[in-house]
Amino acid sequence: MASPAAARTLLSGQESIRDWQESLYKDLHRNPELSHHEQRTAGIVAEQLAGFGFEVHSGVGGTGVVGVLANGEGPGVLVRADMDALPVAEATGLDYASTAVAPDGQGAQTPVMHACGHDVHISTLLGAARLFAQQRQAWAGTLVALFQPAEELGDGAKGMVRDGLARLIPRPDVALAQHVLAHPAGTVSTYSGPFLSMADSIRITLHGRGSHGSMPHLSVDPAVLAAMVVVRLQAVVSREVSPGEFAVLTVGKIAVGAKSNIIDDHAVLELNIRTYSKATRDQLLAAIERIAKAESAASGSPRDPQIELYNSYPLTDNDPEATARVAAAFAEHFPATAIQDYGRQTASEDFSDIPAALGVPYTYWAIGGADPEAYRAAQAAGRIATDIPSNHSPKFAPAIQPTLATGTAAIVVAAAAWLGKD
Numbered sequence: 001m002a003s004p005a006a007a008r009t010l011l012s013g014q015e016s017i018r019d020w021q022e023s024l025y026k027d028l029h030r031n032p033e034l035s036h037h038e039q040r041t042a043g044i045v046a047e048q049l050a051g052f053g054f055e056v057h058s059g060v061g062g063t064g065v066v067g068v069l070a071n072g073e074g075p076g077v078l079v080r081a082d083m084d085a086l087p088v089a090e091a092t093g094l095d096y097a098s099t100a101v102a103p104d105g106q107g108a109q110t111p112v113m114h115a116c117g118h119d120v121h122i123s124t125l126l127g128a129a130r131l132f133a134q135q136r137q138a139w140a141g142t143l144v145a146l147f148q149p150a151e152e153l154g155d156g157a158k159g160m161v162r163d164g165l166a167r168l169i170p171r172p173d174v175a176l177a178q179h180v181l182a183h184p185a186g187t188v189s190t191y192s193g194p195f196l197s198m199a200d201s202i203r204i205t206l207h208g209r210g211s212h213g214s215m216p217h218l219s220v221d222p223a224v225l226a227a228m229v230v231v232r233l234q235a236v237v238s239r240e241v242s243p244g245e246f247a248v249l250t251v252g253k254i255a256v257g258a259k260s261n262i263i264d265d266h267a268v269l270e271l272n273i274r275t276y277s278k279a280t281r282d283q284l285l286a287a288i289e290r291i292a293k294a295e296s297a298a299s300g301s302p303r304d305p306q307i308e309l310y311n312s313y314p315l316t317d318n319d320p321e322a323t324a325r326v327a328a329a330f331a332e333h334f335p336a337t338a339i340q341d342y343g344r345q346t347a348s349e350d351f352s353d354i355p356a357a358l359g360v361p362y363t364y365w366a367i368g369g370a371d372p373e374a375y376r377a378a379q380a381a382g383r384i385a386t387d388i389p390s391n392h393s394p395k396f397a398p399a400i401q402p403t404l405a406t407g408t409a410a411i412v413v414a415a416a417a418w419l420g421k422d
């Protein structure tokens with residue numbers, strides 16, 4: 001049952017944690033870590049949770065951390081935050097901007113930035129955890145605060161599941177998560193049903209026959225073959241998928257050749273697809289395979305292409321009942337102007353791997369992070385796409401407030417809809 005009184009009591013301590021939370025956020029932002037390398041971040045999270053009185057499990061699925069706060073008989077709520085940053089060179093100009101670099105796995109160094117706002121997720125979940133720990137008389141049940149690695153690779157949640165997450169925690173009644181997006185800070189948005197798309201990456205290796213650049217008649221040119229495949233793939237969404245059905249097919253990478261006078265013997269394409277239904281996903285995958293094989297045959301390729309699927313993300317399909325409960329709690333707590341409809345997002349997430357493994361319903365909502373005035377000005381000028389940096393942009397810079405306060409309140413209000421005592 002939604003419990004606005006309990007949420008109000010829990011949030012009465014929010015002002016007192018503000019300075020701590022803002023400096024925690026700046027520290028995390030200044031010290032981002034790449035997927036599966038979130039050691040420093042995980043150390044901070046574990047230390048904070050232990051300080052609040054949570055039972056802490058570290059090193060779950062690599063760098064994952066789970067905190068459990070049991071507070072008597074009652075429901076269980078799991079709230080998840082992701083911890084990883086991206087190989088992006090920060091260009092925000094903020095005084096707490098990242099200058100971090102890290103090994104890229106191929107022998108070079110890469111700049112690192114919290115360009116997806118996962119530092120907001122960590123700070124708001126730790127803030128909410130602290131508030132729940134401070135006001136135990138306002139609620140009953142068990143709060144699980146879960147911090148996962150490697151959301152950006154799509155395998156961090158699965159890694160925690162494989163490492164025995166279900167045995168470490170009491171089975172919750174619901175799982176919750178949020179993401180900061182480039183919408184006005186201070187706003188929240190829920191969505192019932194399929195919210196974030198499935199995503200898959202596909203690597204196609206096309207085979208040709210190498211030759212001297214002056215003797216094309218002796219070759220099967222993989223550059224020409226790759227170009228044909230790329231063009232043909234553009235017709236899959238436009239000509240094969242039903243007009244009302246959502247699908248994205250992007251060829252993000254083409255790699256072929258070394259030098260102008262050499263015809264290479266193979267080409268590699270990397271594709272990314274986004275879908276909301278399994279049938280459409282299967283249709284896209286089948287079309288990709290058909291086109292790669294048929295164009296290879298048309299070019300006289302010596303063998304069939306290799307097609308590998310990697311970085312697959314599940315559908316985020318919000319449970320209607322859990323979503324309605326959170327939406328009702330948000331409506332009671334936030335002013336009407338703070339509740340906005342962002343609509344479905346074509347981004348993808350691996351969060352749902354956790355509730356799927358635990359067999360519990362879930363809902364995932366979005367909070368705004370963009371400076372509200374800058375957003376309004378951009379909107380009035382019709383310049384949102386150019387003036388408001390989105391997630392993964394080197395200029396993505398959530399306004400610290402009211403983003404942290406709103407994100408913390410959203411978690412507290414949503415979790416109290418199950419845990420709150422009247």
Ligand code: ZN
Pocket residue numbers: 116152391392
């Ligand atoms: Zn991201």
Ligand code: ZN
Pocket residue numbers: 116117118151179
């Ligand atoms: Zn993200």
